[in-house]
Amino acid sequence: MQNPATSLKALLNQKKLIVSPGIFDMVSLKIADQFDFPCLYMTGYGTVASYLGLPDAGLATYSDMVNRVQAFCSATSTPIICDGDTGYGGLLNVAHTVDGYIRAGAAGIQLEDQQFPKKCGHTKGRRVIAARDMAAKIRVAVDARAGRDDFLIIARTDARTSLGLDEALRRADSYLQAGADVLFVESPESREELEAIGRRFDVPLVVNIVEGGKTPQPSAQELEQMGFSLAIHPGLGFLAMGRALESAYGQLKKAGDSVGYTDLADFEMFSRLMGFQKVWDFDDKYKDLETMQ
Template identity: 40%
Template sequence: MSFPVPFPGDSSGSAPARLRTLLAGEGCLTMPCCFDALSARLIEQSGFALSFMSGFAVSAARLALPDTGLITVTEMLDQGRAICQAVAIPVIADGDTGHGNPANVRRSVTQFGLAGFAGVMIEDQAAPKRCGHTGVKEVVGRAEALARVRAAVDARDAGAGTLIMARTDARSALGLEEALWRLAAFADLGADLLFLEAPRDEAEMARCCRQVPGVHMANMLEGGLTPVLPPARLAELGYRIAAYPLTLLAVAVAAMREALAGLAAGQMPPHQTDFATLRVILGFDAYDRLLEDYAAP
């Protein structure tokens, strides 16, 4: 059974330290993205080494609203605390634009660290932001984009400890050259991970990793603007992480709609997780064993 743990600070067993260890390895890590504590636990129990709390998926699952900046940082933190307390694997937070000016960015990163996250993503979209594969038209200027990343790095170094993933959406808004310039500048400021959103083909993906040294993440969104490639090919191109932001949400929605259609037709859904397995996933047996330990004289 998983229990809440205090903010780990700089100890070697902290979530940021575990993430750094993973990133120091070889190949491309497959990172399914979660949207609540249950999806995060299923990711962990399936053997994956890390996860990412997708803002798109959280906005959908928690509010049934589009990823257009409607969800608040308070709601994201509340969801994030539950996620981080449910698993031991490192989880990266979607910090969106940092939720304001550089002072807001610093506080947001600090709060995500206190919630238990191993890393935080900060992007350069203009607020309100939107999903990067639904037509980003505007990013902030270079000065503001750099200030956001600098503030995030400062929060990390001041004690938050969380790794900083710097994301640019400039490919859609201003073109590839500007996007690559920004990624290089983010790396110079001390960002730990780099994320070019929505490259259009393998050539752009390869150029990004080749031209800008650092740890790169690829966003594998089914039906999005970027080609979905197998992890082995992503590793060849130079990527260290392959994120799957909507895979679990999409299959969950498909399964629930199928089940509801069956119930509407008077039929029990044929594909269900049995009750005994649900008990194990949620920790009922571990809970009972815990109480037995305290029952002994």
């Protein structure tokens, strides 16, 4: 079986836009995976919210996140890029995080230059560390993956919001020089800024499309023409889920039952997606043995 990281690196080198949905729990993973996306993205916002019921504001630990990385990656052969926040500490922590994410099966890790505690990239209050300190983290991350060069190091800068686009671009340059494979300039605020990012770099670039966030939403074709290699949609799944649950639970509260509520997945098909077919097949195969007990 091909290493997911190897296949992802090859895809990025084709310089065609990869569209990647955000996954945040095992149900979203299984649903997304049935559509054969070439890559999945483990969203920090959604994962922290679904796993801990907390905001993505530096409250999740390395142990919390690597637990989710291992669970997600063990359930699919599709490459998953996993949010590694700030690396969960200093340089030693960054090395430990990279090694742990590789062992857990991630195809790549996203590391960002925010101060601790970090915050979601499309929310208020983000501050960044010195560019040289982030470049040091990237160098350590590259060294930590030694011998596993297909594992991607994605360097994200959050400097645009507080320090402007020019500083964000300078930082991305320095992170590239430090050894990053993929660059991620978070929260550009116009199409012109997206175009400037695409013109500046001839390496794989990430664009973060958050429905309702700070960045505009060009079409996939437009993003590819701008020079982006990977468009992640981290919030699409949990925002859709939130709206659907509000509707369903609201109906239940209002009516006291779900009679006539039809905006639902088919129960049997959903059960098969969750793996019940294997349970049913097992029961059929060994039903005679059960009667002997």
